Amino acid sequence: MATTVKYDIAAIKEEVRQLVEKGLIDRQQPIYALCKYIPGRGWVCVELELEENDFLLRDRIIDLLSKEKWQED
Template sequence: MKTLEKTATDYSIEMIKDEARHLVEAGTVSRHQPIYILCQYIPAREWVCVECELEQSDYLLRDQIGDLIACENWDND
């Protein structure tokens, strides 16, 4: 019997931004909430990797999600 165990994913800053953008577009989180809210949507064992990547990219957990996804494309300009 094979045991399938998911290993921790290496999160790039682009992956984190994409996930945050998706959650904002879905209305799950607000652009004005702090980045640490994202920990509710990322597995706990992987959150440490996310925190490290955010720190390396000069983001603080108290920064707003909008700061993380500031570069957005608007379809109706």
């Protein structure tokens, strides 16, 4: 029995936040850059979820990071 991973928009945003914090992706890269970090079958689900939430693959990663917390120096 195969396990299906549900990619909802909140989970996608959290994954993106973690990838940015680790320095694996940059805020200015297109959302399409995420495909390197999401397994092939899952990517189709991610694309559909992004589309349903009005995101395009050419949009920037920063668009998924709607509310970032900034620490003052």
